[in-house]
Amino acid sequence: MLLDGVERLCYARRDMAEGFEEDEWAQARQEMVARQIEARGITDQSVLRAVRTVPRHLFVSPDQRRVAYADNALPIGYGQTISQPYMVALMCRELQVGLEDEVLEIGAGSGYQAAVLSRMCLHVYTVERIPELAELARSNIRAAGYKNVTVLLGDGTAGWPEFAPYDGIIVAAGAPEVPEPLLEQVAPGRRLVVPVGDRHAQDLIVAWKEGDQVRQRNVCRCVFVPLVGEHGWET
Numbered sequence: 001m002l003l004d005g006v007e008r009l010c011y012a013r014r015d016m017a018e019g020f021e022e023d024e025w026a027q028a029r030q031e032m033v034a035r036q037i038e039a040r041g042i043t044d045q046s047v048l049r050a051v052r053t054v055p056r057h058l059f060v061s062p063d064q065r066r067v068a069y070a071d072n073a074l075p076i077g078y079g080q081t082i083s084q085p086y087m088v089a090l091m092c093r094e095l096q097v098g099l100e101d102e103v104l105e106i107g108a109g110s111g112y113q114a115a116v117l118s119r120m121c122l123h124v125y126t127v128e129r130i131p132e133l134a135e136l137a138r139s140n141i142r143a144a145g146y147k148n149v150t151v152l153l154g155d156g157t158a159g160w161p162e163f164a165p166y167d168g169i170i171v172a173a174g175a176p177e178v179p180e181p182l183l184e185q186v187a188p189g190r191r192l193v194v195p196v197g198d199r200h201a202q203d204l205i206v207a208w209k210e211g212d213q214v215r216q217r218n219v220c221r222c223v224f225v226p227l228v229g230e231h232g233w234e235t
Contacts, residue, residue: 025057032056032069037089044093050119051089056082059112059140076110078130080225083172087222088113091170094193094206094219097121101167104185106156107227111137113172114149124149125163127156129228157229159185171195173227174202181231183207183214195224199233 033052042048057068060082064074073081083091091113097103101121105114108128114137117124126149128134134153141149152160157179159169164185171182171194178194186192188209195202204219226233 025055028069029053029056032071032085036071036086040086042086042089042093046098046120047089047092050092050116051085053119054112054115055144056085056112058144059110059115076133076136078133080107080109080130080133082110082112083224088116090219091172091193091204092116092120094204095168095170095191097168102163104160104163104166104169104182105172106159106169106182107172108137108151109133109172111140111144111149111151113170114151115141115144115146117170118146118149121167122148125152125160125166126150127152127154127160129153129155155229157181157227157231161185166190169193171227172224173232174199174222174224175227175232178205178207178214178216179227179231183209195222195227199226 029052033048037051057065060068060074073084076082097120099122102123103117103121105117105124105126108114108126114124114126128137128151131153134151138151159181165187166185167187167190169182169186169192174195174197178196182192190208192207194205196205197203201221201223204222205216206219207214207216228235
């Protein structure tokens with residue numbers, strides 16, 4: 001098996017990732033972006049800058065840090081995962097947001113994707129249904145020093161109407177269909193990025209409103225944990 005980023009550095013040093021210096025983490029991020037993201041065709045500079053900047057190792061459990069920059073999703077507890085770095089970058093690219101935009105994320109998890117989005121836009125509102133993960137996301141984002149992210153504990157399938165409409169909505173879980181409340185909360189002409197399919201595999205969909213019409217485009221196949229809630233899957 002090929003070793004990548006932090007994983008290769010750890011084996012070379014024969015110690016655990018907790019002993020890494022900051023420049024070694026930064027080197028691992030650079031390698032991750034070059035090999036996993038740029039090499040797969042993502043060239044959006046705002047996305048690349050954000051992923052190079054956010055310390056992914058702070059958003060995984062200590063026992064996972066040696067593989068924090070590996071090319072796969074990682075468990076974060078409660079049956080949930082932190083998404084593969086490439087998928088995070090791809091979804092951020094498809095969202096097409098700018099520095100003056102306000103974004104809604106559904107499924108905060110450990111806070112990593114919200115942290116990446118926070119480097120690309122004005123403010124991120126993120127909803128998490130699992131209390132322990134909502135608190136974990138708050139703690140991780142605070143530890144990383146990001147102040148433009150607000151975490152809500154609640155049913156993400158209902159969105160967060162208080163601050164709507166949003167300049168983009170991103171869903172980090174697989175839905176049986178595009179949730180209607182989220183379509184209602186995205187600004188006209190702006191994008192909703194959501195995996196849609198069954199509980200085991202989905203298509204990554206970009207949806208937007210043109211007048212009374214809803215348009216959508218299929219980006220790729222993907223696999224996410226189920227989106228649980230009133231407008232998603234039952235538990």
